[in-house]
Amino acid sequence: MSVETTQTTPAPQGRRGRRPSFGRLTWSGLTLVIGLELRQRVRSTKWKVALSLIAALIAVITGLIIFAVPNDEWQPGDLVFGLVVYFVLFLGLVVSPTLTATSINGDVKEGTLAPLQATTLSAWDIVLGKLLAAWFASLAILAVAIPFIIFAMLDSEAHPAALITVILVLAAELLVVCALGLAWSALTSRTASSAVLTYVTVAVLVVVMPILFPLLMLTMPVEQTMTYVNRDYAYSESTVDEDKYPYVDESGYHYRCTEETYTQTAYRTDRLWWLLAVNPYVIVADSAPSPEIPEDSDEYYYTDGILDAIKQGVRELRLPPATTSDYCQPGLSEEEMYRREQREGLSPTWPWGLGFHAILAAGSVLIAVRRVAVPYGTLPRGTRVA
Amino acid sequence: MTILEEAPPITAAIQATGVARAFGSVQAVQDATLTVERGKVTALIGPNGCGKTTLMLMLAGLLRPDAGEIRVAGADPRTDSAAVRAAIGWMPDQLGSWDNLSCLQTLTLVGQSYRIPAAQARAKGLSLLRKVHLEEFADRPTRVLSRGQKQRLSLARALVHDPAVLLLDEPANGLDPRSRVELRQYVREIAAEGRAVLVSSHVLAELDEMVDDAVFMSKGRTLGDDAARMVAHARTRYRVWSLDVDALRRALTDASVPFEEAEGGAMVSIADEAHAQQALAWLVGAGVPVHRFGPAGSALEQTYMAMEEDRR
Numbered sequence: 001m002s003v004e005t006t007q008t009t010p011a012p013q014g015r016r017g018r019r020p021s022f023g024r025l026t027w028s029g030l031t032l033v034i035g036l037e038l039r040q041r042v043r044s045t046k047w048k049v050a051l052s053l054i055a056a057l058i059a060v061i062t063g064l065i066i067f068a069v070p071n072d073e074w075q076p077g078d079l080v081f082g083l084v085v086y087f088v089l090f091l092g093l094v095v096s097p098t099l100t101a102t103s104i105n106g107d108v109k110e111g112t113l114a115p116l117q118a119t120t121l122s123a124w125d126i127v128l129g130k131l132l133a134a135w136f137a138s139l140a141i142l143a144v145a146i147p148f149i150i151f152a153m154l155d156s157e158a159h160p161a162a163l164i165t166v167i168l169v170l171a172a173e174l175l176v177v178c179a180l181g182l183a184w185s186a187l188t189s190r191t192a193s194s195a196v197l198t199y200v201t202v203a204v205l206v207v208v209m210p211i212l213f214p215l216l217m218l219t220m221p222v223e224q225t226m227t228y229v230n231r232d233y234a235y236s237e238s239t240v241d242e243d244k245y246p247y248v249d250e251s252g253y254h255y256r257c258t259e260e261t262y263t264q265t266a267y268r269t270d271r272l273w274w275l276l277a278v279n280p281y282v283i284v285a286d287s288a289p290s291p292e293i294p295e296d297s298d299e300y301y302y303t304d305g306i307l308d309a310i311k312q313g314v315r316e317l318r319l320p321p322a323t324t325s326d327y328c329q330p331g332l333s334e335e336e337m338y339r340r341e342q343r344e345g346l347s348p349t350w351p352w353g354l355g356f357h358a359i360l361a362a363g364s365v366l367i368a369v370r371r372v373a374v375p376y377g378t379l380p381r382g383t384r385v386a
Numbered sequence: 387m388t389i390l391e392e393a394p395p396i397t398a399a400i401q402a403t404g405v406a407r408a409f410g411s412v413q414a415v416q417d418a419t420l421t422v423e424r425g426k427v428t429a430l431i432g433p434n435g436c437g438k439t440t441l442m443l444m445l446a447g448l449l450r451p452d453a454g455e456i457r458v459a460g461a462d463p464r465t466d467s468a469a470v471r472a473a474i475g476w477m478p479d480q481l482g483s484w485d486n487l488s489c490l491q492t493l494t495l496v497g498q499s500y501r502i503p504a505a506q507a508r509a510k511g512l513s514l515l516r517k518v519h520l521e522e523f524a525d526r527p528t529r530v531l532s533r534g535q536k537q538r539l540s541l542a543r544a545l546v547h548d549p550a551v552l553l554l555d556e557p558a559n560g561l562d563p564r565s566r567v568e569l570r571q572y573v574r575e576i577a578a579e580g581r582a583v584l585v586s587s588h589v590l591a592e593l594d595e596m597v598d599d600a601v602f603m604s605k606g607r608t609l610g611d612d613a614a615r616m617v618a619h620a621r622t623r624y625r626v627w628s629l630d631v632d633a634l635r636r637a638l639t640d641a642s643v644p645f646e647e648a649e650g651g652a653m654v655s656i657a658d659e660a661h662a663q664q665a666l667a668w669l670v671g672a673g674v675p676v677h678r679f680g681p682a683g684s685a686l687e688q689t690y691m692a693m694e695e696d697r698r
Contacts (some may be wrong), residue, residue, distance in 0.1 A: 023468060032498050039491075040484045110481020115543065118446055118476045119499035120468050202552050375450040375467050379409065 022373045023122025033121065034131020038136065040112075041099070047137075054091060055144045061087050062148045062372035066155055075139035077304025078158035082285070085152070085166050085307070088145040089284055092174050093206065095141055097198040098136035100181030104371060109191065111371070114385055123373035127365060129180055131175075139176040142167065157304060162288035169287045169354070173280045176357040177202060192384040205278055213275040217267045226264040227324040229333070231255045247329070257328035266321035273318045277353040285368030286350040315343050398457075399424045399551045399582030400445055406606075407440055414440040416606035418454070421553070422582045422599075427573055429593045430586040431690060432603030438586045439479055441603070442553050444539030445584070446476040459550050472500060475549030478593040479556045479586075481536045485529035489520055489539055492528055500547035507546060514542040517572065533560040540568070545576070552576060554585040560591055570596045600686055602693055609693065616692055619655075620685035623660060626669065627651040627678035637672045655683055662688050 047382045065083045105115035116126055146167065153163050180201050184194040234240040245254035276282050285307040319342055326333035332340065376385060400422035407415045415437040422428045428440050443449040443455060447463035447470035456463055459473035484492060485626045490511050497507025514519045518538040523531060531539060537560050544552060554573070558566050566589070573596055577583050585592050594602070602613035627650045628634035634652055646653040656662045666679050682688070 021467065026497070032495065036484065036487075038497055040486050107482075110483055111478065113482075114448065114478055114480070114497060115476075115496065117448060118471055118474070119496060119547075120472050120476075120501060122468075174403045199431060235622035295541065374448045374471075375444070375463055376448065377450050385448050 017182065022124055022369050025122060025124035025128060027255055028058050029121045029125030030129050030132070033116075033126055034133045034136070037130050041103070041133070041137075045189075047140075051140060051144050054095075054141055058084075058091070058145050058148045062152055065152070073208045078156045078162070078288075078307050078342030079305035081149070081152045081156040081158040081162070082306035083152075084149055085170070085284060088149065088280060089170055089173065089280060090201065091145070092138060092141060092170060093177060093202050093280065096134070096138040096174050096177040097181045097195065097202060099137050100130065100178045101185055101195040101198040103130045103182055104185040104368060105189055105194055106185065106191050108189070117372065117374045123369045125367040126372050127182065131365065131368075134178040134181070135175045139171060140180060142170055143176065158307070158310065159289040162290075163306070165289065166284060169284050169350070172354060173283065173357070176361045179304075179361035179364040183367040186368040206280060209279055211277045213272055216272055216275070217269060220268055220271070222268055223263055223266045224320075224321065224323060226266070228260050228262070229324065229326040229328045230259050231328050232258045232262070268320065269317040270320050271351070273314060274352065274356075276314050276317065277349050278356050279353065280357075282310060282314055283350045283353040283357070286314065286348055286353070311349070312343070314349050315330050315346050318346055318349070319343060398422060399459060400584065401455075402441075402445065403455045405441065405451045405456060406411055407437075407444060407449060409440075413606055415444070418603065418606070419583075419610060420601045420608055422584045424550075424582045425577055425580050426587060426598040427577045427583040427596055429597040429600040429686065430603060431590065431593070431600055431686060432586075434588075436603045437606040438596050438603055439555055442476070442555050442584070442586065446474050446553055447471045447478075448489040471650050472547070473550045475544035475547065475552045477552075477554045478556055479559070481540060483528040483531070483536055483539060486527055488523075488525045488527055489515055489531070489542075490524040493542055493697055496543050497546040501542060502547060505586045510546055510548075510557045511542070514545055517681065518542045518569070533587055534562055534565055538565065541572075548579055552581055552583045554583065556587055557585060558587050558589045566592055589618075589674050590690055591684045594684045594686050597686075600689075602689065604693060613689060613693065616689040617685050619680070619689040621693075622655045622657060623658045623682040623685075623688070624654050624665070625651060625678075625680060625682040626654060626676060629675035634669070634674045634676070637669065642698065651678075 017249060039102075062084050062188060065080055065087075069079050083321075104113065113126075117123075122206040147166065150163065177198075181194070181198040184201070185191070188194040188197065226284075231249075232245075233253055237253055240254045242254065245256045247255050247257070249255060266297045288307045288311070290304065290311060292310040322335065324333065324335045326336065379385065390496065390591060398421045400420070402421075403419050405415060405418040406413070418437070419440050420428070420430070421441060430441070431436055439622040440449065444451050444463065445458060447458070447467040458470045461473065463470040468692065484495075488493065493511030493514060494504060494508045496509055498504055502510070512521070512524065515524050518541055520531075520535060520538055520542070528539060529534065537557065541554070544554070557573075558569060561569060570592065573583055573585065577598075585593065585597065600613070600617055601610040626634060627649060631651060635645070635647070638652060638654070643654060654665070658666055662679075666676065668675050669679075
């Protein structure tokens with residue numbers, strides 16, 4: 001409490017100290033608002049036409065992706081599946097904000113929020129009803145996309161369970177974006193502002209964070225000793241001293257391994273990986289299960305296509321920078337084996353990202369509930385009750 | 387207040403004392419005190435921007451007052467907003483309707499929002515639509531309604547849950563003359579059912595015939611007893627028209643009746659209808675050629691104008 005003395009009217013109960021009661025969430029109230037929103041908002045957007053257009057768009061993109069990805073011995077892995085999934089995610093991130101970004105301030109402007117607030121519906125009923133109705137509408141987009149995702153799945157070599165995780169994570173991400181839109185529509189009075197701010201928020205997660213990642217990385221270099229192991233070939237194969245050059249390469253030439261040590265600048269990506277973890281694209285990729293690396297595999301990465309590459313790439317960035325680089329021996333060096341084990345042993349990245357998104361969504365819902373709860377204490381700038 | 391002191395029995399449906407509310411630096415309502423009795427229609431009168439709507443929002447449990455006490459149907463909107471909202475039917479001045487819903491769907495939905503079972507809300511909605519003459523629009527989307535029709539739907543919406551208190555914010559706006567007359571009759575019916583009605587309007591002649599009490603508001607303050615006295619005074623004013631103006635004025639002067647000159651006659655103060663009858667009989671008996679005799683226009687309007695003059 002501040003010691004302001006500006007209050008001229010000595011109120012027994014000032015408005016600022018007390019919060020409006022948010023009321024209780026009720027099943028009947030929630031379903032009522034969902035029904036109202038679906039009938040009012042969704043039906044008005046020529047929904048069937050929109051869904052057919054979206055289906056057509058996904059069909060065209062899927063066809064083009066299948067055509068573009070070569071189907072030969074070069075293994076495209078989950079490339080087709082990954083690209084189609086990413087396109088659906090892109091569509092979801094573009095369309096979902098429009099479903100909620102004007103939900104509260106638009107209703108205030110239309111004069112249809114106050115009549116609801118004046119009833120015995122609670123703020124929870126109104127806000128969660130709006131959120132779920134918008135989510136159901138965006139799930140319709142996902143439902144339209146599912147046949148194409150399955151089709152893409154059949155055309156690639158993704159882990160079969162990836163189909164389920166990808167759809168679940170896509171659904172969760174749509175819910176998060178709907179919640180963000182709701183919060184902005186609660187915080188701003190102009191519908192144009194809330195729409196822009198919702199898109200900016202999504203863009204921050206999708207684009208700005210990945211840009212920040214390398215920029216911030218460059219501001220925190222560390223000097224570390226780096227050991228390079230390189231091949232050193234004998235000058236003449238005829239006079240080779242086999243004790244000195246013990247190894248023979250694929251063409252029959254003798255070589256040895258030489259170690260050199262430098263002090264080098266490395267970057268602590270393990271301190272910044274969270275910038276990438278909150279990216280919806282990373283969350284989708286990381287949650288999709290990938291084939292296990294066989295114990296005797298001599299590949300450092302077992303990447304297949306796009307989802308897996310992003311997953312392994314981000315997990316690699318979570319490790320401290322490597323201190324040796326072995327170009328000499330075929331197969332994995334001890335450190336590489338160790339790092340691969342470390343990487344495999346990491347906890348998945350997606351719970352961090354999705355957890356952060358869950359906090360964002362929960363915070364957004366709280367903001368919206370505070371905005372809708374009556375009686376109003378302070379009103380947001382530039383708004384009126386009715 | 388001590389515990390021993392007995393709280394006065396709450397008879398009024400709305401009791402507001404010293405209510406104030408600011409928006410930032412703008413003091414929308416400074417000091418409003420009013421009482422709305424059950425079974426009566428009370429008018430809330432004042433110029434644009436005097437805080438009528440803000441006061442109504444506070445009474446409806448949508449806006450928290452900065453200071454003052456409000457009791458609506460015995461509940462404090464500050465602490466028990468839900469109970470207040472359940473007891474109140476609020477017709478906002480802003481006309482908003484869910485334009486994809488039909489009129490009947492709208493009323494059913496609002497009824498359900500007050501936790502009334504769907505079938506019951508629907509039946510109530512139908513009877514209300516009949517009452518406000520919108521039954522032919524029951525299944526048509528509200529977007530086809532005209533302004534006046536939306537206004538009537540809004541009135542029906544405020545009544546779906548049988549509220550004990552009705553707050554009407556500018557209900558006559560955009561209504562055609564016939565609808566205004568019907569609104570007036572309907573509001574009287576609603577009050578006759580024992581509900582308390584608070585109605586704000588600019589159409590003062592309209593209110594004159596509708597209301598029992600009037601609360602005047604100016605610059606965020608209710609004017610209280612002064613205005614009530616002015617209304618009472620205005621109600622006693624009669625206007626007399628005579629073919630021979632001089633004869634009328636002479637007769638009044640001779641009988642030492644105080645009067646004001648008015649075009650074509652005079653203004654006199656008469657306590658009630660019985661006295662008016664006697665006064666008219668006396669004038670006619672005295673040979674004054676009276677051709678019109680009656681109350682001097684809207685009492686509320688006279689008060690409003692007098693109040694406005696004071697402000698200038």
